[in-house]
Amino acid sequence: MNTNIVVFLPTYNEKENLPLVTERLFSLGLDLSILVVDDSSPDGTGEAGDRLAAEHPGRFRIIHREGPRGRGWAGIVGLREASRTGCQYAVEMDADLSHDPDELPRLLEAARGADLVIGSRYMEGGSAENFGWFRNLNSKTARFLSVVILGLRYTDPTSGYRVYRREILADLPWDRMISPGPSIVEETLFHIQRRGARILEVPITYKDRRHGQTKITPGIILRWIVTLLKIRWAAKR
Numbered sequence: 001m002n003t004n005i006v007v008f009l010p011t012y013n014e015k016e017n018l019p020l021v022t023e024r025l026f027s028l029g030l031d032l033s034i035l036v037v038d039d040s041s042p043d044g045t046g047e048a049g050d051r052l053a054a055e056h057p058g059r060f061r062i063i064h065r066e067g068p069r070g071r072g073w074a075g076i077v078g079l080r081e082a083s084r085t086g087c088q089y090a091v092e093m094d095a096d097l098s099h100d101p102d103e104l105p106r107l108l109e110a111a112r113g114a115d116l117v118i119g120s121r122y123m124e125g126g127s128a129e130n131f132g133w134f135r136n137l138n139s140k141t142a143r144f145l146s147v148v149i150l151g152l153r154y155t156d157p158t159s160g161y162r163v164y165r166r167e168i169l170a171d172l173p174w175d176r177m178i179s180p181g182p183s184i185v186e187e188t189l190f191h192i193q194r195r196g197a198r199i200l201e202v203p204i205t206y207k208d209r210r211h212g213q214t215k216i217t218p219g220i221i222l223r224w225i226v227t228l229l230k231i232r233w234a235a236k237r
């Protein structure tokens, strides 16, 4: 992959969404390629990805992970791989179209003056469509714990819509990263903050997922909290 921008998409059961998000990203007309890390989705996302790779040689790549699935494990593989390409920026976003590809140019623009740009739902100008009280409460609790446990004082530390300067990713301690699940997002932010990097937030409008179902289970939430504590603990030693 020889593009200026590499977009990493983690996927688990996103068969309908993957071709849609791919088309939307390519239609932006940027020098951009897509790197998918799929956890052997039972719904056939992997095969859909193989077809897209055949249609877009050199611009679309899919890595098929085996073993237990995990947003974090997929994130470690995907971002690390992106950091090894010759790109200038690596983008991380959900594959379910909750993160609007049309907002990417604005995030990239902001990245000219930063090491990391976070798309924020909760700063002035940002929003999260159709968040009911339960998701709102979950999201608030997650932000609160991110501040208390890891000191991540941002409006949206749990946002997975981000632009990283490649060098900052290449500098992360990948072999010591421990998040199996969604806490990978906080873990990368924690390490980047410790490096004294320039971190910027810009507002985004978070949309409801287009197709398919959420992958978050009560077990994943519980493990998320335990992992934040482990990250903090490991950093102290």
Ligand SMILES: Nc1nc2c(ncn2[C@@H]2O[C@H](COP(=O)(O)OP(=O)(O)OP(=O)(O)O)[C@@H](O)[C@H]2O)c(=O)[nH]1
Residues within 6 Å of the ligand: 009, 010, 011, 012, 013, 014, 037, 038, 039, 069, 070, 071, 072, 074, 093, 094, 095, 096, 098, 208, 209, 213, 214, 215, 216
């Ligand atoms: N490879 C991989 N990707 C995952 C896994 N869990 C979630 N993802 C992907 O990570 C992104 C975010 O997951 P979501 O389930 O959408 O989580 P969410 O955005 O908090 O919840 P909803 O939008 O309500 O579904 C999506 O692109 C998922 O397909 C996983 O175990 N492995």
Ligand SMILES: [Mg+2]
Residues within 6 Å of the ligand: 094, 096, 098, 209
């Ligand atoms: Mg989602």
